[in-house]
Amino acid sequence: MASPSVSLIVLAAGQGTRMNSDLPKVLHPLGAAPLLHHAMRAGQALDPARIVVVAGHGAEAVTKAARAFDETVDVVVQAEQLGTAHAVAQAAPLLAGVPGEAVVLYGDTPFVRTETLEAMLAARSRHAVVVLGFHARDPGRYGRLVTSGDTLEKIVEFKDATDEVLAISLCNSGVICAEAKLLFDLVAAVDNKNASGEYYLTDIVELARAQGHSAGVVICDESETLGINTRAQLAEAEAEFQKRARAEALEDGVTLTAPETVFFALDTHIGRDAVIAPNVVFGPGVTVESGAEIKAFCHLEGCHVSRGATVGPFARLRPGAELAEDVHVGNFVEIKNSVLDEGVKVGHLSYLGDAHVGEATNIGAGTITCNYDGVSKHRTEIGARAFIGSDTMLVAPVKIGAGAMTGSGSVITEDVPAEALALGRARQVNKPGFATKLMDLYKAAKAAKKGV
């Protein structure tokens, strides 16, 4: 259960050297969201009273990303990365006097589940310090958990471990939970006399025990503790994220015809009984309501698709596309920053940008809002029950009144009053017999050229 007396400390100061990137590691995207958001989301489900992100490398950008997730988060800057205990200590001034628990998460460890964090909080009734551990298939360079019965005796870092300790497969995930006050007291007592010359957060276990406190371990599946250090691990994590997102969507009552071809973002919301056909990609900020249908090969981001709407195949909904109930968007249609009221139809080959389209209006094939003049964007307003003829160019800013029509192929540069028919094209001229004459002329010219 959520507890109001939890504070989260998210460590995100590291550079992530092995990513070989100018971008701070925690800002690399996973599920179309910064890596950092994943840990924050798992922690936020605990309904924490405070969230403190410890930033360092790329602090400005990391702060921006943290605030984009939750504008109430506090960010502290750890100017020099002297170790995980030193990182936690940076949060002390902000959380001093805040009662309750503190949970330390890593910004580069995206898959820790909220249920696991809840189990750790529950284990606090038995232990003053609770560490999240896992049995590693390949313990590699992880810190090892030295236990005796139900008690965690100490954590030994790889570089400081004896062969005997290295034989232990129970490893430290990095997630630690303790009463905030105790955590900061312990962290303040950590020194850097070890093989790395760093202030290890892991040392607080031995310190706590020396003061007569008990420490314990909650064990989770290794898949939850996957930390991202390299691009290869990031790619692996993306596959894992998508696998989970697909399973969750199916569980939530969404039809996925070919789940393995659909890609979700961390914040994708899809209602029950929505149908998602093969090869659909969701960027950030998409909501698809119950019963809507997204046909094959669509790309959606920053948009809202209401009940009963159908999209695609081969459609692109860009940020600000707002589709009301029963809207139909067909093949090769792109919609950006536009509101389509109930029952609007845009069936084929159209671009609508910076527009509002009133209810039940039909947009003919090939219609384009010419919204950009090379310098500024301009709006197109189309009233309800209008009929826009195929291949109409709507040169914005322009308004089409309710119930108005435009003739096919029109270039509309002036407002059209309600219920008027606008024709903005050259008048047709028929020249009897000219086609045959012209063809004969061309043939004669070609023959003359070849010298036949």
Ligand code: UD1
């Ligand atoms: C840490 C643990 C190790 C554990 C492993 C799990 C310590 C001493 N060791 O090792 O027991 O098995 O994680 O992945 O805690 N960070 C800061 N400031 C710092 C140092 C680190 O914010 O000064 C952040 C990093 O950005 C990262 C996290 O803390 O998100 C972990 O740091 P990292 O250096 O990767 O620790 P490990 O050596 O992997």
Ligand code: CA
């Ligand atoms: Ca690490």
